[in-house]
Each structure stands twice: as C-alpha cells, then as structure tokens.
Amino acid sequence: MELFDLAALELGAKIRAREIGVEEAVRACLARMEEKEPQVHAFIRVTREQALRRAREVQRGIDEGVYTGPLAGVPMAVKDLISTRDVETTCASRMLEHYVPVFDATVMQKLQEAGAVCLGKTNMDEFAMGSTTESSYFGVTHNPWNLSRVPGGSSGGSAAAVAAREVFYALGSDTGGSIRQPASFCGVTGLKPTYGAVSRYGLLAYASSLDQIGPLAIDARDAAAVTRVIMGRDALDATSVDAPLPGMPEGDALSGLRVGVPEDYFGEGLDEQVRERVMGAARELQARGAQLVPVRMPELAYAIPAYYVLACAEASSNLSRYDGVKYGYRPKHFEDLHDLYLRSRSEGFGPEVKRRIMLGAFALSSGYYGAYYNKALQVKALIKRAFDRCFEQADLLITPAAPTTAYPLGSNTDDPIKMYLGDIYTVSVNMAGLPGLCFPCGFDEQGLPVGAQLIGPAFSEERLLRAAHAYQLHTPYHRQHPGEE
Amino acid sequence: MATYEMVIGLEVHVELATRTKIFCGCTTRFGGAPNTHTCPICTGMPGTLPVVNRKVIEFAIATGLATNCEITRRNKFDRKNYFYPDLPKAYQISQLYLPICRNGHVDIETAAGRKAVGIHEIHMEEDAGKLMHDPWLDQTMVDYNRCGVPLLEIVSEPDMRSAEEVIAYLTRLRQTLQYLGVSDCKMQEGSLRADVNLSVRPAGSSKLGTRTEMKNLNSFKAIARAIAGEYRRQVELIEDGKPVLQQTRRWDDNKDTSFAMRSKEDAQDYRYFPEPDLPPMEISDAWIEQIQARQPEMADARAARYQRDFGLTAYDARLLTEEKPVADLFEATVEGCGRPRETAGWIMGEMMARMKEKQPEQLMLEPQALARIVTLVAEGKLNRQSAREVFFYAFDGGTDVDGYVAAHGLQTVADDSAYETVIADVLERCAADVRAYREGNAKVFGFLVGQTMKALGGKADPKKVNALLRRKLGEAT
Structure with a gap:
C-alpha cells in the first residue's frame, strides 16, 4: 500500500511497528508538499527544519517508549491562528505577518505530548473571517480536487492539506462552520467539538463564545484519535469543561440510533446533487440499522443574521488589541497616537475584517445594542431550544454541510452577503454550542466532493464519530483523494 | 445672594x-x-x-x-x-x-x-x-x-x-x-x-x-x-x-x-x-456564610475590646483604632510589655504628634522597640526625658533600644550612694530653700527635685529622687 493511501492511525501503527521511520514519513510529506504546494498553496509556512529535528526527537521518544500513543510520529499541520511558540502565527493577516508567539496553545502542548510532528501553518481566511480562504493576505488556496475551485474556509488550508495528503491530519477552528464547510468542499472528515470540549487557550480569537478547535482528518477514526488528544478541561480556559473522552468508533451497527432529518435543511437554495448525496448518506445510515425520523427546525431562518451580529460584535472587541502599539503591523511614519491606531488598522487589516469589525462595533454601540446584540442573543437562545426539541425525537441530525459543492475562485468575493448565506447549515450549531461532524458522502457530476453533516447534543462526539465510522466502513469516499496529477 | x-x-x-x-x-x-x-x-x-x-x-x-x-x-x-x-x-x-x-x-x-x-x-x-x-x-x-x-x-x-x-x-x-x-x-x-x-x-x-x-x-x-x-x-x-x-x-x-x-x-x-x-x-x-464567618474584628469591635480589656477611655480606644496600622502597633506593643495605658500614652502622644506628615502605613516604629522603652521607663531605668530621645530613635526605625541607651549613656543612675552625695550637696547649697520648705512652702520641693536631677546630669530616676529627697528633708527636721 502507498504511503499516501494510509490514514493517520494506519501510519501511526506502521511507525510503531518500525515499518516506517518518522523522519522517512516526514521527508515523504515534505517531498509531496514540494510537488503539491505550487498548485494548492495550503500552507502559509512550512517549518521544514523544525519538522525534521522534531521527527528525530519523536523517533527517539518512540524508541525509548516515551511516545506510545496512536498518533506518535504522524505528520500534521495547524491552522495559522493557533499559537506556536517561536513560529510565526499570522492569522493570514498583514497585521500579524511577523508576529512570533512566546507560548504554545494548549492544543499544541497536548499534541506534542502525544508525539505529533508539525510540518507547518496552514492558510485560512484572514482572522478566520470568510468561507473560501480567499481573504488571506498570503494568497488563495486552491481546492486539490479542482484547482479552479475554492477549498472552502476559513480552515481551507487545513482541509486542502489533508485532501492533498500533504499531511495526515490538521487542526482547524470553527466559529460558524470553518471546519465543516471546507471539510465538505475538500472531501475530508472534520469535527467541530462541543463548545468547551477543547481549550481555546492560544487560539487567536475571532468570536470567543463560538470558536472551537477541531480536527480535519482522513476518516472518522483519525478524527476521533485527534479529538481524544486535544480534548479536556484546561486551567487556562475558564470556558473549558471536563467531559469524558469519546471512545474510538468501532463496528458498523447503528441499530436503535434515531437519525433526525430536518426538512428545513433541505429546502430552497440547496443544490439538487448535494441533496441527493446527503439523503443517500442518510439511507446508508438506515441500512446500518438507524431509524430516520423527520424533524422540524423553522428557527434556522433566523440563524444567519443573528450569527453575524454576535460573531462580529465579539470580533470587533477581540481584534481591538491589534493597534500597532505592542506587536504586529505598524506604519513607518505616523503623526500621533490617533494616527498610529488609524493607519495600523487601516493598513494592517483586509476589507472583510474591517467590514466585520465595523458591523460588530455598530451592533454594540449605544442606542443599537438592544436592537441588534440583545436581539441576536434571544435568537441564540431560541435556536438552542429548537435543537433541544429536535433531540427529544432524535439522537442526532443529518443535514448538508453547505448548500453547494466548491464553487469557482473569485465567484463570491464581491458579494459578501451571498457568501454569508452559504453558512446557513453550520452557524446554528456554533450558536447552540453543539458538536458537528462533516464527512464525505460522494461526488457531484463535476467530480467535486459532497459532505454530510451530523449534529448531536452537547458532548455526543462519540455518537457522531460512531455513525460516521459505520458509514465509512461501507463507502469508499473518504479513501479517495485527488492523487497525482 | x-x-x-x-x-x-x-x-x-x-x-x-x-x-x-x-x-x-x-x-x-x-x-x-x-x-x-x-x-x-x-x-x-x-x-x-x-x-x-x-x-x-x-x-x-x-x-x-x-x-x-x-x-x-x-x-x-x-x-x-x-x-x-x-x-x-x-x-x-x-x-x-x-x-x-x-x-x-x-x-x-x-x-x-x-x-x-x-x-x-x-x-x-x-x-x-x-x-x-x-x-x-x-x-x-x-x-x-x-x-x-x-x-x-x-x-x-x-x-x-x-x-x-x-x-x-x-x-x-x-x-x-x-x-x-x-x-x-x-x-x-x-x-x-x-x-x-x-x-x-x-x-x-x-x-x-x-x-x-x-x-x-x-x-x-x-x-x-x-x-x-x-x-x-x-x-x-x-x-x-x-x-x-x-x-x-x-x-x-x-x-x-x-x-x-x-x-x-x-x-x-x-x-x-x-x-x-x-x-x-x-x-x-x-460561600457567603463562610466569608461572613471569617470577617476579621473591625474597628468598633476592637475599640470596645480595648475599653473592656485594657480599661482605656472610649476616646482613647477610638483614637487608637482609627487606623489599623496604629491599632496593630498598639496591640503588638502591649503584648510585648503588658502595659496598655503607658503604651497608649506614647502612641497618642509622642507618636501621633510626629505623624502629622506621615501616613500610618509608612510607620517604621517597631512594636518590640516601643515595648522595651515602656518597660525601661516602668522599671525606672529610663527617665521620661531620656525615653523621649530613645523614642525618636525607635520612631525612625531603630530596634536596638538597649544598645542605643547604653551607647548614649541614657540609663538612669542606679547607684544609691551617688544620689545620697548629690542630694546632700543640693541641700547644703540651697539651705534657704530647704528652710522655706520646712516652713511650709511645699512648692519649693519641685525646685529641689529639679536641682537634684540637673546635678545628676538628667539621668536620674525621678521616683528615686523624690523618695530620697523626702526622706532627707524629713530626717533633718
């Protein structure tokens, strides 16, 4: 079997069995990057030297029995908004082009303890604001399945890197669908864990009450293994909670599982081929013993505007610290303090980031707070209750992850509203703080991957992973990758 | 207007x-x-x-x-x-x-x-x-x-x-x-x-x-x-x-x-x-109850305790407890010397007079030092005038009270024969005043004490001077 036909856990097993050396695996990935990156551009920064040094260190650790976990030695990558000590963490922004953190994010520490070898920082929409990875200051990422298409976003670099098998898994972050939508567009398995399941310490915040870190992986078992490493309460994140780790998914029996199909997710605006593939996935779950139940969620209609008010409001505050005073972009010449602020932020941020900061600052300003921010909080509570209602009838829900497959680069850049509407199936999951998983469920007629989304109650990661794994035992899509050109 | x-x-x-x-x-x-x-x-x-x-x-x-x-x-x-x-x-x-x-x-x-x-x-x-x-x-x-x-x-x-x-x-x-x-x-x-x-x-x-x-x-x-x-x-x-x-x-x-x-x-x-x-x-x-139960003794409660346990007046107790650092100093000093009234006297007198320009939390006076001064005075080893000088030393943060007293020769004259000699000398020198005293002019006694103290270089124990002088004046009748 080809190295790049392996999943992360399979490679991990071969490394532990000394069939492949860590450095050998890392060098193979670096060679593949040299081949793929010129077209795909999934990475902002490849940390070649550190990776090779780390590979030898991890190999020693494995030989000495320090690293015994299933992911030890497996090459991976992280989205460039997760703090990596001594390695630039840019958020794909000019603002942080030269910013080098002095500390590692909690997830990075946990991965290091598990023997991970990080190969670099992946591309993304600037400050995770976008659904195409086109707003990156460092250039666009191309969808490995069709280079003229977007990879989705904002974790487009992570999804593309895994789809192109440049690495075996990657970390992304998901505020309104930023793991699940690119997973859908790139044909990989992505999990947004329950809010609070994974520490956000070291994640450069977009919208603190919605952000979660999660894996983009080759299949559900890999996603489960990564989640088991990064999950857990962290003393440095007051919103993190202690919850039992999801067990590794085994077997294909889903008998007794009630899978809700919310018709509101299959209405107007949904691409016909996407609908068919997702319904096909639902039927496959049924074939494994699950029972399909129709559920309703009309509140979905309010999700997008409420989400954008909340996310932008928090962003306007979270991004205020980028003021040119302590670190980050600062113009060479400025008149006074006000001018320093004005020019640092005008020149350091891209248009989409500025748009969202202004939107959020407006929603929080005195006189408008009640009409916007407070109203959006009410919608958030409404959506939470709607999900609770659905979960009285179903154990999990199956929906599309995005209304379409990957669209051509440049097609949404001039119409932000159109792009925002593409988040319709994912944002409500963040507003309710629930786990959501996206897995590949086929291809459209143009050969582009289609993803299905599973949504469960808080801390039902194990259930979602088990369902996706049962599906993957009987389908080939997660194993397919664009291969060699 | x-x-x-x-x-x-x-x-x-x-x-x-x-x-x-x-x-x-x-x-x-x-x-x-x-x-x-x-x-x-x-x-x-x-x-x-x-x-x-x-x-x-x-x-x-x-x-x-x-x-x-x-x-x-x-x-x-x-x-x-x-x-x-x-x-x-x-x-x-x-x-x-x-x-x-x-x-x-x-x-x-x-x-x-x-x-x-x-x-x-x-x-x-x-x-x-x-x-x-x-x-x-x-x-x-x-x-x-x-x-x-x-x-x-x-x-x-x-x-x-x-x-x-x-x-x-x-x-x-x-x-x-x-x-x-x-x-x-x-x-x-x-x-x-x-x-x-x-x-x-x-x-x-x-x-x-x-x-x-x-x-x-x-x-x-x-x-x-x-x-x-x-x-x-x-x-x-x-x-x-x-x-x-x-x-x-x-x-x-x-x-x-x-x-x-x-x-x-x-x-x-x-x-x-x-x-x-x-x-x-x-x-x-x-949680609130736990915090309530741990609330420390506040100023009013402390003042009441000073009145009750130390017999201080309401006014003195309140003055001493106004600023916590002062109250803490008072208590620590009393613990060291067992003399609340004298301690209160020093704090409300000399100390507060010198604190006008200082915040209480800048206080450098160590309670052991003040306790030692109070004790030496009570034991007649330091007279009031010398004690003031030692107090200024302690107020500025000095802690070695005995060392300071020794170095500056401030201890009261302890030798009884020295008193006898000086008093005999004073009585002889001030024969006219002695006569006046014996004729009933009690005021003159203070003058004689002063003369004796002066002759002893300001280092006399005033109690001892008083007692000896009275005895001598009585004897001669």
Whole structure:
C-alpha cells in the first residue's frame, strides 16, 4: 500500500511497528508538499527544519517508549491562528505577518505530548473571517480536487492539506462552520467539538463564545484519535469543561440510533446533487440499522443574521488589541497616537475584517445594542431550544454541510452577503454550542466532493464519530483523494 | 445672594491586596522594573484568556458584607472597549450589568451628626498599565506591571453635602477596607483613588444640578481643597448666569485649580457587552456564610475590646483604632510589655504628634522597640526625658533600644550612694530653700527635685529622687 493511501492511525501503527521511520514519513510529506504546494498553496509556512529535528526527537521518544500513543510520529499541520511558540502565527493577516508567539496553545502542548510532528501553518481566511480562504493576505488556496475551485474556509488550508495528503491530519477552528464547510468542499472528515470540549487557550480569537478547535482528518477514526488528544478541561480556559473522552468508533451497527432529518435543511437554495448525496448518506445510515425520523427546525431562518451580529460584535472587541502599539503591523511614519491606531488598522487589516469589525462595533454601540446584540442573543437562545426539541425525537441530525459543492475562485468575493448565506447549515450549531461532524458522502457530476453533516447534543462526539465510522466502513469516499496529477 | 448646597457622590477605586493579579498568576507587588511583573495574559497577547482569581471575588464579597450590601448571586463580567496604549487588550474586563455588591451603606459621624452614606454598587475590574513620557527622548513608554491588578470600584450614592462628610466617608471606608485586609489603601501609591462627582443647587431645592467629575485627587487634603474649589467655581458660574457643563475635570493641587479634561459631548461609547471568555459564576449562600464567618474584628469591635480589656477611655480606644496600622502597633506593643495605658500614652502622644506628615502605613516604629522603652521607663531605668530621645530613635526605625541607651549613656543612675552625695550637696547649697520648705512652702520641693536631677546630669530616676529627697528633708527636721 502507498504511503499516501494510509490514514493517520494506519501510519501511526506502521511507525510503531518500525515499518516506517518518522523522519522517512516526514521527508515523504515534505517531498509531496514540494510537488503539491505550487498548485494548492495550503500552507502559509512550512517549518521544514523544525519538522525534521522534531521527527528525530519523536523517533527517539518512540524508541525509548516515551511516545506510545496512536498518533506518535504522524505528520500534521495547524491552522495559522493557533499559537506556536517561536513560529510565526499570522492569522493570514498583514497585521500579524511577523508576529512570533512566546507560548504554545494548549492544543499544541497536548499534541506534542502525544508525539505529533508539525510540518507547518496552514492558510485560512484572514482572522478566520470568510468561507473560501480567499481573504488571506498570503494568497488563495486552491481546492486539490479542482484547482479552479475554492477549498472552502476559513480552515481551507487545513482541509486542502489533508485532501492533498500533504499531511495526515490538521487542526482547524470553527466559529460558524470553518471546519465543516471546507471539510465538505475538500472531501475530508472534520469535527467541530462541543463548545468547551477543547481549550481555546492560544487560539487567536475571532468570536470567543463560538470558536472551537477541531480536527480535519482522513476518516472518522483519525478524527476521533485527534479529538481524544486535544480534548479536556484546561486551567487556562475558564470556558473549558471536563467531559469524558469519546471512545474510538468501532463496528458498523447503528441499530436503535434515531437519525433526525430536518426538512428545513433541505429546502430552497440547496443544490439538487448535494441533496441527493446527503439523503443517500442518510439511507446508508438506515441500512446500518438507524431509524430516520423527520424533524422540524423553522428557527434556522433566523440563524444567519443573528450569527453575524454576535460573531462580529465579539470580533470587533477581540481584534481591538491589534493597534500597532505592542506587536504586529505598524506604519513607518505616523503623526500621533490617533494616527498610529488609524493607519495600523487601516493598513494592517483586509476589507472583510474591517467590514466585520465595523458591523460588530455598530451592533454594540449605544442606542443599537438592544436592537441588534440583545436581539441576536434571544435568537441564540431560541435556536438552542429548537435543537433541544429536535433531540427529544432524535439522537442526532443529518443535514448538508453547505448548500453547494466548491464553487469557482473569485465567484463570491464581491458579494459578501451571498457568501454569508452559504453558512446557513453550520452557524446554528456554533450558536447552540453543539458538536458537528462533516464527512464525505460522494461526488457531484463535476467530480467535486459532497459532505454530510451530523449534529448531536452537547458532548455526543462519540455518537457522531460512531455513525460516521459505520458509514465509512461501507463507502469508499473518504479513501479517495485527488492523487497525482 | 442665595445660598447653595453641594451634592457629592464618590467613585472610589481600591487596589486589592491579593498576592496575584485578577486574571493571571503575576505578582501584584508595587514597583519593580517596568514590565517585569507581566506575562502573556496580562499583556493581552493574542490567544490568551483570563481566569478569575477567586480571592478577588472573596475580597469583593467581604467588602460588600462590611458595607451592608446585597451580594449578587449570579455574577458576570463585561467588556468595556476603548483604545489606549496602557490597555493592552483594548478592553477592560469590568462589571456593568451585574455588579457583585449593591444597595449598601456606610455610617459616618461629623459635627453635623450621624448619617448613612449609601453605596450604590461595588464592582470588580482590572487595572490598566502606566504611560511614562520621557521629555528628553520625546518618547512615551508603557509599563504593564499594574495591568491586571484587581480593583474594586465603590460607587456611593450622591448623599454627601460637605467636604467634611466626604472625608468622614473616605476615612470610614478606608478603615473598613484596611481592617478587612482587602487593601492597604495607600493613596500615594495609588491603591486608593477617589473621583468626586459634585453639583450644587440652591439650598432647599430637591432638583439636582449638573455635575462634574473631578479626577487626580491624591490625598484627603487635596480632596477637601478640590471640593471647596469646585463648589466655588460652580456657584460663580450660576451667579453669573452661565451654565455648568457636565465635564470630567482634572485637579491640580499645586495650582489649587482644576482643568476640563473632556465634556459629555465627547464621552466615549464603551460598547459594553458580556465577557465571553468568563462564564457566569454563581455565588452560593454557603460561600457567603463562610466569608461572613471569617470577617476579621473591625474597628468598633476592637475599640470596645480595648475599653473592656485594657480599661482605656472610649476616646482613647477610638483614637487608637482609627487606623489599623496604629491599632496593630498598639496591640503588638502591649503584648510585648503588658502595659496598655503607658503604651497608649506614647502612641497618642509622642507618636501621633510626629505623624502629622506621615501616613500610618509608612510607620517604621517597631512594636518590640516601643515595648522595651515602656518597660525601661516602668522599671525606672529610663527617665521620661531620656525615653523621649530613645523614642525618636525607635520612631525612625531603630530596634536596638538597649544598645542605643547604653551607647548614649541614657540609663538612669542606679547607684544609691551617688544620689545620697548629690542630694546632700543640693541641700547644703540651697539651705534657704530647704528652710522655706520646712516652713511650709511645699512648692519649693519641685525646685529641689529639679536641682537634684540637673546635678545628676538628667539621668536620674525621678521616683528615686523624690523618695530620697523626702526622706532627707524629713530626717533633718
């Protein structure tokens, strides 16, 4: 079997069995990057030297029995908004082009303890604001399945890197669908864990009450293994909670599982081929013993505007610290303090980031707070209750992850509203703080991957992973990758 | 001319005496080279998150309980957004919607009588850093050491009507905070800062005038002067038919005048919203009860105990307990010498006379030193005059009392024969006075004592001189 036909856990097993050396695996990935990156551009920064040094260190650790976990030695990558000590963490922004953190994010520490070898920082929409990875200051990422298409976003670099098998898994972050939508567009398995399941310490915040870190992986078992490493309460994140780790998914029996199909997710605006593939996935779950139940969620209609008010409001505050005073972009010449602020932020941020900061600052300003921010909080509570209602009838829900497959680069850049509407199936999951998983469920007629989304109650990661794994035992899509050109 | 009444409310910021900052593990110690008491969290580095120091909550609750407040059970923090280089996150984590304490009061007593000053609310927040302008380099530097030091903001109702009431309120508040141990309240280090909100209105009117907020008040004296100045300024405006503008003003104590900093029109929109990084926190009855049970003995209770256990007068007991550092010194000294009355005498006399220009927390006098002085005096080994000299040494921080007494030869003459010789000499020298005394002029006795003391070089034990002199004068009859 080809190295790049392996999943992360399979490679991990071969490394532990000394069939492949860590450095050998890392060098193979670096060679593949040299081949793929010129077209795909999934990475902002490849940390070649550190990776090779780390590979030898991890190999020693494995030989000495320090690293015994299933992911030890497996090459991976992280989205460039997760703090990596001594390695630039840019958020794909000019603002942080030269910013080098002095500390590692909690997830990075946990991965290091598990023997991970990080190969670099992946591309993304600037400050995770976008659904195409086109707003990156460092250039666009191309969808490995069709280079003229977007990879989705904002974790487009992570999804593309895994789809192109440049690495075996990657970390992304998901505020309104930023793991699940690119997973859908790139044909990989992505999990947004329950809010609070994974520490956000070291994640450069977009919208603190919605952000979660999660894996983009080759299949559900890999996603489960990564989640088991990064999950857990962290003393440095007051919103993190202690919850039992999801067990590794085994077997294909889903008998007794009630899978809700919310018709509101299959209405107007949904691409016909996407609908068919997702319904096909639902039927496959049924074939494994699950029972399909129709559920309703009309509140979905309010999700997008409420989400954008909340996310932008928090962003306007979270991004205020980028003021040119302590670190980050600062113009060479400025008149006074006000001018320093004005020019640092005008020149350091891209248009989409500025748009969202202004939107959020407006929603929080005195006189408008009640009409916007407070109203959006009410919608958030409404959506939470709607999900609770659905979960009285179903154990999990199956929906599309995005209304379409990957669209051509440049097609949404001039119409932000159109792009925002593409988040319709994912944002409500963040507003309710629930786990959501996206897995590949086929291809459209143009050969582009289609993803299905599973949504469960808080801390039902194990259930979602088990369902996706049962599906993957009987389908080939997660194993397919664009291969060699 | 109409008479005007002033209406004053206070916003007091107090730095809490927790060991570590409100949202990270950095020390809160004052001073330190710039930016050495900092970490990625308190300097707001990207990706960092706050975690609340539980001690801050406990101190806030203790303060609320001591000022008769209701404690908010479900606590939240909010973000106050504004740009300034001393605020590294560009927002301050504070409490707007649900302050931890509400609706309390502090009782004060002035010449006008007793009254309760309402506490509108007490909320928790983080301090900002400090900008330092270097005029030589024409550069502004930022020191983040104070960033994240926990603060309580104590907002009073506009219940005060004179500078005297304001000072009484502040004195009482500071005393409470010091006794609770929640703050050292050092105004000169900025750990207690008061902003004065003041308006005036014709006496008897119930309608409030337009208020101004006065900042940069660094001592009680400055506060009293600023109140007088602002009252005068507002009354003059009204008398001239000019409007009082709602402004924030900065007091310049050297120039005895204030300057407008900003007016209501350019007030900032802080875009407050609930802090998403800190989940709401429930304060349980059990927690409050636990804190209540641990409340330390407050000033009034201590004063009562001094009266009861040490037999001090109500006045003395109150004077000694006004400032906690003074009361602590008193108790520690009494523990060392077992003589409360004499100790009280030294503290209320010599010490307080010399403290006029000093804050009590700057006190260097060590209780063991004072206890030793009291003991030596009681044992007749040090007379009053020499003891004063030793006291000055101890007041400046000296601790080796016996060494000082020996080095300066201050101990009283112990040899009885020396007294006998000197007295015999004095009696002989002052034969006329001795005669007068024996003829019934009792006043002369003091003169003879003085002569003896002088002859003994001021180092005599006055009790001994008295006794011996009486005996000698008696013998000769």
